[in-house]
Amino acid sequence: MIRSVVRGVGGRLPTRVVDNDELALRLDTSDPWIRERTGIRQRHIAAEGELTSDLGAAAARLALERADLPPSRVDLVVVATSTPDNTFPATATAIQRKLALPPGPALDVQAVCAGFAYALTVADNFLRLGQATHALVIGAETFSRILDWTDRGTCVLFGDGAGAVLLRAERQAGTSADRGILATRLAADGRHYEQLYVDGGPSQGGPVGHLRMNGREVFRHAVHDLADVAAAVVADAGLSLAELDLLVPHQANLRIIEAVGRRLDLPPEKVVVTVDRHANTSAASIPLALDHAVAEGRLRPGHLVCATAMGGGFAWGAVLLRW
Numbered sequence: 271m272i273r274s275v276v277r278g279v280g281g282r283l284p285t286r287v288v289d290n291d292e293l294a295l296r297l298d299t300s301d302p303w304i305r306e307r308t309g310i311r312q313r314h315i316a317a318e319g320e321l322t323s324d325l326g327a328a329a330a331r332l333a334l335e336r337a338d339l340p341p342s343r344v345d346l347v348v349v350a351t352s353t354p355d356n357t358f359p360a361t362a363t364a365i366q367r368k369l370a371l372p373p374g375p376a377l378d379v380q381a382v383c384a385g386f387a388y389a390l391t392v393a394d395n396f397l398r399l400g401q402a403t404h405a406l407v408i409g410a411e412t413f414s415r416i417l418d419w420t421d422r423g424t425c426v427l428f429g430d431g432a433g434a435v436l437l438r439a440e441r442q443a444g445t446s447a448d449r450g451i452l453a454t455r456l457a458a459d460g461r462h463y464e465q466l467y468v469d470g471g472p473s474q475g476g477p478v479g480h481l482r483m484n485g486r487e488v489f490r491h492a493v494h495d496l497a498d499v500a501a502a503v504v505a506d507a508g509l510s511l512a513e514l515d516l517l518v519p520h521q522a523n524l525r526i527i528e529a530v531g532r533r534l535d536l537p538p539e540k541v542v543v544t545v546d547r548h549a550n551t552s553a554a555s556i557p558l559a560l561d562h563a564v565a566e567g568r569l570r571p572g573h574l575v576c577a578t579a580m581g582g583g584f585a586w587g588a589v590l591l592r593w
Contacts, residue, residue: 271442273450274394274405276593278339278436280332281561282325283314283548290426297422304426309524313429313549316412321355323364325432326410329557330369333434339404341369344436346402347376348393350385350409350553352582353416354378357472365408375402381458382466383520383581385409385553390435390577390589391454397439408434409553416468418480427523428481429549433557446507449572449592453506455499456587462491466582492526495586497533500578503588514540515573516563520580521545521555530578542568552581569593 289312290301304310316325326349334341349362362376375396381388386409393405410432417425442448465487470479496519504511511534519527521544531541544559551558556577563569573593580586 271444272398272400272439273442273448274397274437275440275450276435276591277438278333278335278337279434279557279561279564280329280336281431281433281558282328282332283431283558284316284320284325286315286317287312288315293426297420297425299422299426307525308427309546310426310549311546314431315414316430320412322351322353322410322412322432323355323361323368325412325430326361326408326434327365327368329410329432329434330365330406330408333406333436337436339436341371344371344404344406345374346393346396346405347371347374348379348389348405348407349377350379350381350389351411352380352382352385352552353412361410381581381585382583383522383550383552383555384579384583384585384587385581386556387454387577387579387587387589388456388585389553390451391456391587393437394451394454397437400439403439405437406434407437408432409555409557411552411554413481413552416478416481423485424481424483427550429551431548431551431554431558433554433561435557435560446509447592451589451591453503453590454587455503455506457499458583458585460583462487462584465584489523489526491584492522492580493529493533495580495584496520496526496530496578499586499588500530500534500576503590504576507590509574511535513574514576516540516542516569516575518542518556518559518563518575518577520578521548521559522550
C-alpha cells in the first residue's frame, strides 16, 4: 500500500524574543506567575510586516533542503493556519508563489490548534489515493496579531512561528512496521464553539477581533481529548502506547502536556516539550516540536511517533506515524 513518509522537516521562528519579564512591564503579571501556571518563559513575535506566509515559506524551504528535493517536485501544499495573510486567497497559494512551486493543489485548513493534525490527514489522503506524490504540510501562525495585549489571561500564552514537513508517497508492505503515516483520527464538537474563539470576522461586518478563551473549560477538555484521541489512533494501528517512542502533543500549556503524559502512562522522556521556549504557536506547535526533536537527536528513523492536538471549536485529532 501507499504510505505518506516524512522526508524532511523544518521550522522558523521570528527573530524577536519576548520573555515574561518584558510582559510584566506592561501587564499585571510576573515571570513566576506565568511559569507556574503555564510553563512558558518566552515566546517569539513576528516583526512588523512579517507575514504568516513568510514564516511558512521559510520553514517549508528548510524542509525541502533537508529532503534534498527541488521545489519543482512538490505537487501539493496544505497549510494549517488561523491567521492567514488575507481573508482570501489561501495562504498556501502565497507560499506556493514565494517558493516558486509548480501549479498544483494549494489549500488552507482551519482547525485552530488542531490544524496540523487536520492538514496531515488531508495530505495523507491525497497521497494514498495517488492524487499527489510530494506534499508540503505547513503549520504557520502570527497569533500576536489577534491577541488582546491587555488581557493577561490570554496574551501571555501565545507566540508566532511556523513548521513544515515534506511528505512523499511511497509503496510499503502495509504493516505496522511501515514507515510513514499509519493512522489518523479527527473530531470536532461545535457545542463548545464559544469556549475559544476570536470575536470578529468578515461575515460579522467588522474587522477581525481578539482571541477570547474560557481557560478552565479549555484545560478540562484538552487533557481528556488529547489523551483519548492519542490512545485511539495507536489502537487503530494495532499497536500499544508502550510501543511509542515519542508523544508530540500540541504545546498549549505545560500542565496540560504533563497531565496528558500521565493519563497515557508515558514517562517524561517520551513526551516532547517546547512550550517553555515557543509558547502556544497554535497550528505551528507540532511541526516546530518535531523539528526541535530531530535537532536534539530524540527523533530518529524508525521511531513510532504520535502527534495529538486540540483547539478551538472544539476540534481535535491525532496522527500516528513511523519516522
